Amino acid sequence: MLHNETNLEDMHRQAAAAASNDPSSTETADLPDLVGMNLDGATDLADALGFMWVIDEDATGQGRAQVGGNKWMVCSQDPAPGVTRLEALVVLHAVRHEEACP
Template sequence: MLGSQLQEAQDTAQSAGFANLTSTDATGQGRAQAWDRNWRVCSQTPESGDVDPETLIVFSVVKEGELCPASTEGYLAMPGDEMPSYVGRNLMDSINQMAALTGEVTAEDVTGQGRDTENENDWRVCATTPAPGELIEDTVTFQVVRNEEECPS
């Protein structure tokens, strides 16, 4: 339901037997979602999965055309969102926020040593492509170093 219109997300949840639904402005501005078709889902709590139908489902939303804030709990980047700054963050956490992209999400060792970045917890982000503030299309590359190393200048 992430990335879908709020109305569509609510309809899907209700058809699956969930009736306890609410939504909140993901920007923190406290705006009411009076016309559900004008809002897009950035995240939901709890996440989709094996959940009791009596559980309260909260959709964090932004108006259509707005960017989902990276600080949104459970934030997943969508094509068309602005790339957040991941500099200094753990590679695994950063990659997890890209899980909704259907394109390629890669990591490359920026030291020039060509090391495998497979154990994502051992690496931290120095830079990204696209750069922070640029729009995410469907491909993201994290330039990384091992946790104990310095990012190149």
Template sequence: MTPRSLPVLALLLAAAAACGSPAPAPAAPPPSAAPAVTAAPVESAPAATAWVMPDLVGANLQDAQNAVQSLTDFGIAVTTSTDATGAGRNQVLDANWTVCAQNIAPGETITADSRIDFAAVKLEEAC
């Protein structure tokens, strides 16, 4: 071996020794002096909003639907309708139908969970 090869040999031996031994574990962080975190108080759920069902019999079906949406500020955004004649026709253009009956009587309390259905006939038909 030559004197110049000794430093290279020392480096190789050091590298081999480092590969065979596990790396030291990182030191744990020092304990924090931050205050303990506490949970915010739980507020009770707000009371359900309720409204009074208006009398919409005789109204245009579209206007009746709009009235419910307006009254509830879209808390009830969807109402359904059925053909009051029993023929099973779909109310495709709601403005062409008149409300003959409603499943929730005027003056009753309605909530967002209420399912409102209007029985309707075409404008030229009698209820």
């Protein structure tokens, strides 16, 4: 999914609003280490665990769309693995499989 700066800011705002709508919400899950997985698999796993806001970005900074997520590999993630609120924005930074992570 292609995310320009404005779209990413909107996603951050929406995720923050969702989290603040119910400040007593403490629903969490263990966000696994998704680094090294293909992008489709990592996104599917985060979704299956209940994370509501999962987006991907080109780790090279070139702004390329991650079309065909099975051809992309996760280089880094934010937040880091660990117990995370389900309303948190999960950003997966990816490169094509034949490229090195920056």
